[in-house]
Amino acid sequence: MSKVSVVAIVRCLSYDGPELAKAVTYGMELLGGPASIFNGGRRLLLKPNMLLGISPENGATTHPAVFAAVAEFFQKNGYSLSYGDNPGFGRTETVSKKCGIGAQAKRLGIPLAEFEKGKEVKFGGGVQNKLFYIAQGVLDSENLVNLPKMKTHSLTTMTGALKNMFGVIPGLRKAAFHARLADPKAFARMIIDLNRFITPVLTIMDAVYGMEGNGPTHGDPVHTGLLLFSTDPVAVDATACRIMGIDPQEIFFLTHAEKTGLGNIRESRISIRGMALADCKGKPYKLSPSFVWDHRFPFLQSLGKKFLIPRPVINKHTCTACGVCIKICPVRPKALAAGKKGIPAYNYDHCIRCYCCQEMCPTGAVSVKVPPLGTLFYGFWGRS
Numbered sequence: 001m002s003k004v005s006v007v008a009i010v011r012c013l014s015y016d017g018p019e020l021a022k023a024v025t026y027g028m029e030l031l032g033g034p035a036s037i038f039n040g041g042r043r044l045l046l047k048p049n050m051l052l053g054i055s056p057e058n059g060a061t062t063h064p065a066v067f068a069a070v071a072e073f074f075q076k077n078g079y080s081l082s083y084g085d086n087p088g089f090g091r092t093e094t095v096s097k098k099c100g101i102g103a104q105a106k107r108l109g110i111p112l113a114e115f116e117k118g119k120e121v122k123f124g125g126g127v128q129n130k131l132f133y134i135a136q137g138v139l140d141s142e143n144l145v146n147l148p149k150m151k152t153h154s155l156t157t158m159t160g161a162l163k164n165m166f167g168v169i170p171g172l173r174k175a176a177f178h179a180r181l182a183d184p185k186a187f188a189r190m191i192i193d194l195n196r197f198i199t200p201v202l203t204i205m206d207a208v209y210g211m212e213g214n215g216p217t218h219g220d221p222v223h224t225g226l227l228l229f230s231t232d233p234v235a236v237d238a239t240a241c242r243i244m245g246i247d248p249q250e251i252f253f254l255t256h257a258e259k260t261g262l263g264n265i266r267e268s269r270i271s272i273r274g275m276a277l278a279d280c281k282g283k284p285y286k287l288s289p290s291f292v293w294d295h296r297f298p299f300l301q302s303l304g305k306k307f308l309i310p311r312p313v314i315n316k317h318t319c320t321a322c323g324v325c326i327k328i329c330p331v332r333p334k335a336l337a338a339g340k341k342g343i344p345a346y347n348y349d350h351c352i353r354c355y356c357c358q359e360m361c362p363t364g365a366v367s368v369k370v371p372p373l374g375t376l377f378y379g380f381w382g383r384s
Contacts, residue, residue, distance in 0.1 A: 004264070004269055004270065004271050005230060005231075005232035005234075005235035005263060005264045005269060005270050005271070006030075006031060006230060006231070006232075006235075006270075006271045006273060007228060007229070007230040007232070007235050007236060007239045007270055007271070007272055007273070008027045008030035008031055008228070008229040008230065008272075008273045008274045009226055009227075009228055009229075009239070009272060009273070009274045009275040009277070009280055010023045010026050010027045010030070010226065010227045010228075010229070010274050010275065011023070011225060011226060011274075011275055012208050012225060012226060012227045013208070013223075013225045014208065015063050015065035015066070015208055016065075017065060017068070017069065020065055020066060020068075020069035020227075021069050021072065021073070023069075023227050024069045024070055024073045024204070024227070025073060026274070027204065027227055027229035027274070028073065028229065030229065030273040030274050031202075031229055031230070031231065031273075034074065034077050034079070037201060037202055037231060038079075038142075038143050038201060038202075041142035041143045042078065042079055042080055042142070043079070043080045043081075043082075043141065043142040043143065044074055044079050044080070044081050044082075044141070044142070044143050044144075044145050045081075045082050045083065045084065045113055045137060045138065045141035045142075045143070045144045045145065046067065046070065046071060046081060046082070046083040046084075046110070046145050046147060047083070047084065047085055047138075047144055047145065047146050047147060047164065047165070047167065047168070047200070048061070048062035048066075048067050048083065048085055048101055048147040048148075049061050049062045049085065049147065049148050049149045049164050049167070049206075050062070050085040050087050050092070050095050050096055050099055050101060050167070051087055051088055051216060051217060051359070052087055052088060052089065052090070052095065052099070052217055052360065052362065053087070053090050053094060053095040053097075053098030053099060053362075054098065054099060054217070054362070055098075055099070055100075056099055056100045057221075058217075058218070058221070059149070059151070059209050059210070059211040059219070059220075059221035059222075060149070060151070060211065060215075060216060060217045060218070060219075061099040061101070061149060062101070062147045062148065062149050062206050063100075063149075063206055063208065063209070064099070064100035064101045064103065064104045065104075066147065066204075066206045066208070066227070067083070067101050067104055067105075067147060068104040068107075068108065070145070070147060070204055071083075071104070071105075071108050071110055072108065074145075075108065081108075081110045082110060082111050082112070082113040082137065082141070083096075083101070083105055083110050083111075083112060083113060084112055084113040084114070084115040084135065084137045084138075085115060085167040086115050086116070086135060086167045086168070086169060086170050086171045086174065087167075087171065088171065088174070088328065088356070088359055088360045089171070089324055089327070089328055089360045091116065092112065092115045092116055093112060096112065113135070113136075113137025113138075113140070113141070114135065114136040114137040114140075115135040115136075115137050115138075115167075115168075115170065116135070116170055116171075117135070117136050117170070118133055118134050118135040118136045118138070118139065118169075118170055119133065119134070119136065119139065120132070120133045121133075121134055121139070121197075123193065123196075123197040125196060125197070126193040126196070126197065127189060127192070127193055127260060128186065128189040128190060128193055129189070129190045129193040129194070130193075132169065132193075132194060132197060133169060133170065133173050134168055134169065134198065135168050135169070135170055138168045138198060143201040143202070144198065144199075144200045144201060145200060145201065145202045145203075145204065146161050146164055146165065146200035146202070146203040146204070146233060147164075147203075147204055147205075147206065148160045148161045148163070148164035148203065148205050148206070148236075149164075149205070149206050149207075149210070149211070149216075150205055150206065150207040150210040150211070150224065150228075150240045150243075150244070151210060151211035151212075151215040151216045151219065152211060152212050152213060152214075152215035152216065152219055152244075152285055152286070152287055152288055153215050153216045153288065154214075154215070154216075154288040154310070154355040154358055154359070154368045155184055155187065155353075155354060155355050156184070156187075156188065156191075156251070156253055157246065157250075157251055157287060157288065158237070158240065158241055158244060158246060158251065159215070159216050160205055160233075160236060160237040160240045161200070161203045161205060161233035161234075161236045161237050161240075162191055162192070162195050162233055162234065162237055162253060162254075162257065163191060163253075165191070165194055165195050165198060165200065165233075166191060166194065168194070168198055169194070175328065175330040175356065176330065177190060178330040178352070178354040178356055179330035179331050179332070179352070179354075182352035182353070182354065184252070185252050185256075187354075188252050188253035188256060189253075189256060191253055192253060192256050192257045192260055192262060195233060195257070195262055196260060196262050199233070199262070200233055201231065202229070202230075202231055203228075203229070203230055203231070203232075203233045203236045204227060204228070204229050205227065205228040205229075205236055205240060206227065207224045207225075207226040207227060207228055207240065207243070208223075208224065208225060208226065208227065209221045209222060209223055209224065210222045210224045210244070210285065212244075212285035212286040212287070213285075213286045213287075213288075214288070214358070214364070214367050214368065215288065216359055217358070217359050217360070217361065217364070218358075218361065218364030218367075219286075220286075222285060224243065224280075224282070226243070226275070226280060228240060232263040232264060232270075233262075233263060234254060234257045234258060234262050234263025234264060234265060235263050235264050235265070235269075235270045237251075237254055237265075238254055238263075238264070238265035238266075238270065239270060239272070239277065241254070242267075242277060242281070243277070243280045243281055243282075244284065244285040245281070245283075245284025245285055246284075246285070246287070248265045249265070288310070288368055309353055309371075310353070310368045310369060310370050310371075311346070311348055311351060311353060311368065311369060311371065312346070312351070312353075312355055312357050312358045312366050312367070312368055312369075313346075313366070313367055313368070313369045314343065314344060314345075314346070314365055314366055315365045315366075315367070316343050318363055318364065318365040319343050319344070319363065319365040320362075320363055320365070321338070321341065321342030321343055321344075322362060322363075323338070323342070323344070324360055324361060324362060325344050325356075325357035325360065325361055325366060326338065326344055328356045328357060328360045329356065329357060330352075330354060330356060331350055331351075331352055333347075333350055334350065335347055335348070335350040335351035335352070336357065344357075355368060
């Protein structure tokens with residue numbers, strides 16, 4: 001990408017409706033208004049993060065108030081809307097109701113697009129992946145508006161605009177990608193090929209409350225008080241990284257995205273409008289243990305899997321034996337099986353460290369831990 005990318009950062013301290021409406025209007029003004037972005041297309045598909053059927057106060061999903069504020073802005077400007085996402089577990093309609101977005105969509109008369117069925121499409125320009133199965137609602141849309149959440153992630157360090165696009169692939173097929181692409185870098189290359197094939201026209205990131213620690217589902221909410229706007233999803237994620245206290249150059253999927261020409265991550269190639277970046281940085285987010293491993297010791301991955309690489313661990317006291325982690329495990333044979341009293345037990349020889357179990361656990365009973373020898377090898381992973 002040769003041109004400079006624009007990222008608008010707008011202060012928004014709460015999910016209060018009038019404050020959000022003002023912030024969305026201002027952010028869109030900073031980008032030049034919707035007419036300059038959509039080039040005449042009047043049908044927009046809103047793509048929030050609906051990872052799991054969980055309360056929005058948990059911080060794992062795009063807050064329904066942000067979804068509503070964005071939707072109302074575009075409706076007032078004469079756009080026709082639909083919405084959708086493929087959650088990690090469960091039906092789209094059911095999950096949308098549980099995370100609060102379904103109620104807002106119903107109130108505003110926004111239909112749910114077809115996200116559970118789709119078709120296989122070829123992408124000749126893919127660097128690694130040249131074939132994707134894409135939800136029909138995405139294929140039918142004129143313009144996709146990406147509404148990600150700013151969070152930490154055990155596999156990719158952080159998740160935002162680029163990772164949120166994984167939801168254009170129906171759920172069971174997402175699990176297949178995890179099984180086929182066990183190497184985190186191969187998985188990241190797939191995410192970038194997917195974003196190059198289905199590129200959102202606009203990204204608005206919910207960073208009013210972010211998530212740190214055991215993300216992307218059961219970490220701790222962090223009040224960041226921001227909304228981020230851009231037509232470059234790579235620049236949004238790079239800017240979010242800097243706000244979180246992460247160097248974007250240490251995130252493989254971001255450096256690969258820039259290398260392929262999808263977007264910009266260098267500060268010299270990103271023009272910040274609205275709030276100054278320096279005024280947005282607070283206490284660095286606490287990260288997943290995979291951050292240290294993936295970027296400092298990748299050469300030991302094949303040798304140290306059993307003793308060094310962070311692995312998912314189940315808290316037997318909070319586990320309800322629901323079996324979601326067993327169902328979601330993408331490998332064959334599965335890395336988990338029901339043990340005593342139905343509590344799942346791991347076979348770490350089969351575990352590929354995709355952390356899908358940790359991501360999808362409805363009670364937060366699964367966390368990612370460094371094995372004892374790994375802790376001794378490269379020190380305590382956390383940041384405070």
